[in-house]
Amino acid sequence: MQPEQESDRNGDERRRYPRVAVETPGRFLAPDGSEHQCALRDISIGGIAISSPVPLQIGAQIIVYIDDFGRFEGKIVRVFDGGFAIETAISGPRRERLQQRLEALARGEKIDVSARRAFARYVPGEAGLEESSVLTMTDGSSIPCRIIDMSLGGAQVAIDPRPMIGTQVSIGKMQGRIVRHTEEGVGIQFTNVPEHSNALSRPFG
Structure with a gap:
């Protein structure tokens, strides 16, 4: 008791x-x-x-x-x-x-979900994660980057130089491909949406 x-x-x-x-x-x-x-x-x-x-x-x-x-x-x-x-x-x-x-x-106000994606998107501080990370290419080369925001389906990172659209990359435990260029860097779509504990716990660490 x-x-x-x-x-x-x-x-x-x-x-x-x-x-x-x-x-x-x-x-x-x-x-x-x-x-x-x-x-x-x-x-x-x-x-x-x-x-x-x-x-x-x-x-x-x-x-x-x-x-x-x-x-x-x-x-x-x-x-x-x-x-x-x-x-x-x-x-x-x-x-x-x-x-x-x-x-x-x-007060009865609703959360603004006008920009909601298939997966809720957060800045690193809201998800309890660090901003600094490394983007790794398939040939083993890597570039330091900064996570702008992320979801379980993808991430936006600030990076220079920017890899070409379509490039296969990994960031932490996540694999994906570059789907767009942004003013600060690139948008990544994950190809292994987390279905296991390690990815859910520390997707970018």
Whole structure:
């Protein structure tokens, strides 16, 4: 019973932050490395509640990608029928952006999805990833680059010189091809959309 009592105390602590009920899909990486579909149930600055039939234990560390919100890491502090809740620690500009978004949602405003792609796209800070990376060609040569934004389906990177459109490249664990040139660099379409734990956890590392 001790874990449940501890969970209750953690839950009381998290309620300092207003929760906003939001239904949006996502995926999470379980401690055993398996990947599962899930859905956001509610979210606050201090944590999120996830709907999922997958049984997990209090104290387990997981990684969650939520459409329109990005990547979160946290410890499970509560389990309930049909899901679980994790405690998160967000700071800096990302915390401010999330706070503004939650306040807007609480007022009944909708998240702007006019530019949404097949996969939600995030800047590195929102996904908890570093901007600096390396683009590698099929011949083994590589060029330092900076990730502008990314999704599970592709990325935009700042790079000079720019490889030709159609060039097969890899960035971190992801393989893809150059599909367009941009003012700062290139757009990459991934050819191995993540379906495994390592790619979901650290796609560019």
